[in-house]
Amino acid sequence: MRLVGFFSTALLFAAVDKQARAFVPSSFTKYNERFVNNVGSISGPEQNSPSGPLRMSPAGPPYSGPSVKPILDSIEYPSDMKNLGMKDLKQLAHELRWEVIEAVSKTGGHLSSSLGVVELTVALHYVFDMPDDDIIWDVSHQCYPHKMLTGRRNRFSGLRQLGGISGFCKRKESDYDSFGAGHSTTSISAAQGMSVGKAMLNKRRNNNIAVIGDGAITGGMAFEAMNSAGYLKNRMIVVLNDNGQVSLPTGTQSAGGVVPASQLSAYTSNLLVSKPFQDFRDFAKSFNRLLPENVQEVNKRVDEYARGLVSGGTLFEELGFYYVGPVDGHDLDNLVPILEKLRDSDSNKPVLLHIKTEKGKGYPPAESASDKMHGVAKFDVGTGQQIKGKSSAPSLTSIFANSLIEQATEDRAVVGITAAMPGGTGMDIFGRRFPKRTFDVGIAEQHAVTFAAGMACEGLKPFCCIYSTFLQRGYDQVVHDVAIQNLPVRLILDRAGLVGNDGPTHHGCYDLAYLGCIPNLTIMSPSDEIELKNMVATCAAFDDGPTVLRYPRGSGYGPEKLQKLFGYELVNGEIPSKGEVLPIGKGRIIRTPGGINGGDGNSRGKERKDRVAILSFGTRLHEALIAANEVEEQDANLGVTVADARFMKPLDIDLIRQLADENGAIITVEEGSIGGFGDHVLHFLTLDGALDDGNLKVRPMVLPDALFEAGTQHEQYDTAGLNSEHIRGTVLRLTNRLKVPVLAEQD
Numbered sequence: 001m002r003l004v005g006f007f008s009t010a011l012l013f014a015a016v017d018k019q020a021r022a023f024v025p026s027s028f029t030k031y032n033e034r035f036v037n038n039v040g041s042i043s044g045p046e047q048n049s050p051s052g053p054l055r056m057s058p059a060g061p062p063y064s065g066p067s068v069k070p071i072l073d074s075i076e077y078p079s080d081m082k083n084l085g086m087k088d089l090k091q092l093a094h095e096l097r098w099e100v101i102e103a104v105s106k107t108g109g110h111l112s113s114s115l116g117v118v119e120l121t122v123a124l125h126y127v128f129d130m131p132d133d134d135i136i137w138d139v140s141h142q143c144y145p146h147k148m149l150t151g152r153r154n155r156f157s158g159l160r161q162l163g164g165i166s167g168f169c170k171r172k173e174s175d176y177d178s179f180g181a182g183h184s185t186t187s188i189s190a191a192q193g194m195s196v197g198k199a200m201l202n203k204r205r206n207n208n209i210a211v212i213g214d215g216a217i218t219g220g221m222a223f224e225a226m227n228s229a230g231y232l233k234n235r236m237i238v239v240l241n242d243n244g245q246v247s248l249p250t251g252t253q254s255a256g257g258v259v260p261a262s263q264l265s266a267y268t269s270n271l272l273v274s275k276p277f278q279d280f281r282d283f284a285k286s287f288n289r290l291l292p293e294n295v296q297e298v299n300k301r302v303d304e305y306a307r308g309l310v311s312g313g314t315l316f317e318e319l320g321f322y323y324v325g326p327v328d329g330h331d332l333d334n335l336v337p338i339l340e341k342l343r344d345s346d347s348n349k350p351v352l353l354h355i356k357t358e359k360g361k362g363y364p365p366a367e368s369a370s371d372k373m374h375g376v377a378k379f380d381v382g383t384g385q386q387i388k389g390k391s392s393a394p395s396l397t398s399i400f401a402n403s404l405i406e407q408a409t410e411d412r413a414v415v416g417i418t419a420a421m422p423g424g425t426g427m428d429i430f431g432r433r434f435p436k437r438t439f440d441v442g443i444a445e446q447h448a449v450t451f452a453a454g455m456a457c458e459g460l461k462p463f464c465c466i467y468s469t470f471l472q473r474g475y476d477q478v479v480h481d482v483a484i485q486n487l488p489v490r491l492i493l494d495r496a497g498l499v500g501n502d503g504p505t506h507h508g509c510y511d512l513a514y515l516g517c518i519p520n521l522t523i524m525s526p527s528d529e530i531e532l533k534n535m536v537a538t539c540a541a542f543d544d545g546p547t548v549l550r551y552p553r554g555s556g557y558g559p560e561k562l563q564k565l566f567g568y569e570l571v572n573g574e575i576p577s578k579g580e581v582l583p584i585g586k587g588r589i590i591r592t593p594g595g596i597n598g599g600d601g602n603s604r605g606k607e608r609k610d611r612v613a614i615l616s617f618g619t620r621l622h623e624a625l626i627a628a629n630e631v632e633e634q635d636a637n638l639g640v641t642v643a644d645a646r647f648m649k650p651l652d653i654d655l656i657r658q659l660a661d662e663n664g665a666i667i668t669v670e671e672g673s674i675g676g677f678g679d680h681v682l683h684f685l686t687l688d689g690a691l692d693d694g695n696l697k698v699r700p701m702v703l704p705d706a707l708f709e710a711g712t713q714h715e716q717y718d719t720a721g722l723n724s725e726h727i728r729g730t731v732l733r734l735t736n737r738l739k740v741p742v743l744a745e746q747d
């Protein structure tokens with residue numbers, strides 16, 4: 001036995017060392033050579049189609065796709081694909097890719113993630129039978145090819161627009177959208193739940209496929225689900241779409257360098273090195289079955305030992321998955337038969353299929369862009385040039401980033417943290433100036449918050465920059481690790497309020513409600529770009545506990561509007577370059593009756609019932625000022641005061657008492673749901689006795705208890721009733737200038 005084991009080991013390692021490539025399929029050898037630097041860049045050969053060679057990456061510019069799409073035109077639903085041959089499937093993928101490019105060029109949307117999964121989408125719908133089989137797209141911003149093959153191609157002119165189709169999977173939109181998404185790392189858990197459900201209900205088919213990227217799989221929930229799936233042995237397939245694009249954009253300068261913000265991404269890339277060994281292993285197993293049983297058993301142990309030496313084993317196999325890969329995700333010749341074998345397997349063991357793809361595949365402007373043209377505005381197909389509206393003022397995100405740079409220049413303790421969103425939070429700007437003080441932790445909001453708490457323990461000043469909607473994923477950490485310990489973590493919430501075309505999964509509606517109930521937090525929101533700079537400086541200076549700074553998606557107003565509408569007195573008409581530290585919990589009155597400068601204020605609101613105060617929190621101040629001006633132009637007797645609260649916690653109770661004493665009505669306005677700023681003000685007024693004598697009316701204007709689908713921000717705020725005309729209408733109704741309509745019953 002020892003001689004047999006020694007001989008088997010020697011044979012195995014000799015073969016691995018000298019002959020392994022002989023057992024690797026030639027197609028894979030060519031594929032592996034394309035990954036020399038493990039960067040996931042695929043530049044494969046042209047593929048043949050019925051109409052001749054397909055150029056997957058046109059030589060342009062100008063770039064253009066096929067003038068006709070005969071095969072795609074014949075596909076309404078996946079069932080129409082079942083009789084296609086391999087050549088036609090390749091042609092379908094080519095036509096589908098250009099249909100996505102042309103459609104998104106007219107509306108804007110998530111481009112490159114969809115281009116990277118065209119072949120995978122074709123293969124999945126060819127092999128599996130939706131909607132009986134379930135395909136769950138993690139995040140689902142890559143779902144455009146899927147939607148086009150499932151009856152929605154003719155609706156793409158309304159993509160991410162009011163009344164149109166969503167940019168993400170949505171169960172109520174189609175039976176082919178197995179699970180809704182928008183946030184990441186949910187697909188494996190959902191697929192596992194579906195697998196258990198089908199098994200317990202004795203459904204005939206039990207195929208559940210979770211498609212998750214190498215960015216999304218960095219989230220802890222993915223590993224929680226894989227740990228559970230391997231333990232429970234649920235039948236499911238996890239497709240790991242590995243394109244090396246972990247963050248948006250990947251390559252931002254940070255403390256980890258410019259590589260993807262994930263050690264897991266490096267790990268999956270390194271799996272390529274061991275692939276020739278894996279192929280030889282498959283050959284050795286086949287050969288092993290020809291040997292006597294006692295020799296087979298020895299060789300099994302040798303095989304396990306060799307795997308440990310050569311590849312270290314795979315993380316996924318340790319979690320209980322059968323690992324297959326890596327596979328070229330753009331090669332239908334290999335992808336289709338592999339998926340067919342997995343579909344037809346009788347095993348209940350979960351499978352992880354590791355594919356390598358290129359984000360933006362087939363469209364050179366996307367392939368070469370730093371962000372791979374992840375999210376785009378309308379663009380010219382021929383050049384890739386995006387058509388963006390010109391704004392004289394910079395974005396609030398860039399204003400925040402540059403303000404943070406100002407603070408970091410003077411204070412070495414200031415550091416920035418992002419959870420795979422450096423572009424969206426301004427950390428890419430900060431990272432270019434302070435790479436060693438920029439930390440991208442991947443899609444891991446829970447870790448980001450507690451990581452910041454640990455930094456604060458040591459005396460650093462961490463600015464933890466996360467979209468409002470994504471902080472929902474780190475709520476317990478805010479309570480348990482930050483607030484209870486009163487650590488000076490600065491939580492910076494970009495995209496607060498309604499965000500526009502991404503729809504309900506991305507709106508920052510709830511943070512005021514879910515953070516306002518937590519002790520020790522100081523919560524502030526700027527009304528304009530000058531206030532944003534001031535609040536960055538305030539957060540940097542405040543070390544007595546955690547702070548929250550929330551601001552919306554959008555741009556500043558520019559010097560002219562700041563002076564005319566907001567009443568700023570700017571030196572030389574220029575916005576200050578540096579913010580000032582604000583007194584904590586203190587608001588300001590922006591406008592008194594008669595206008596910014598008083599005007600005819602003394603003749604207005606002589607009776608209490610004709611005086612109204614609008615108390616705004618955040619950037620609805622702009623709409624409140626417009627409404628106040630319009631109301632006073634309409635009625636000479638009305639006097640409107642407009643105040644900027646600045647802080648929700650602590651409330652400026654002196655300001656609120658002043659407004660309550662001087663006015664017959666108070667209207668609060670905010671970009672948040674029920675339970676936020678307005679409720680805090682109403683709660684205080686009630687406890688303070690301001691409502692006891694019936695001489696004060698209070699109306700909170702908040703986002704209604706509803707989900708807001710895709711549309712422009714203005715359209716969404718119009719639907720929510722938070723634009724200037726709605727504020728004006730509320731003032732007129734409170735002062736009995738308009739009849740109050742009877743609210744209709746909601747279904």
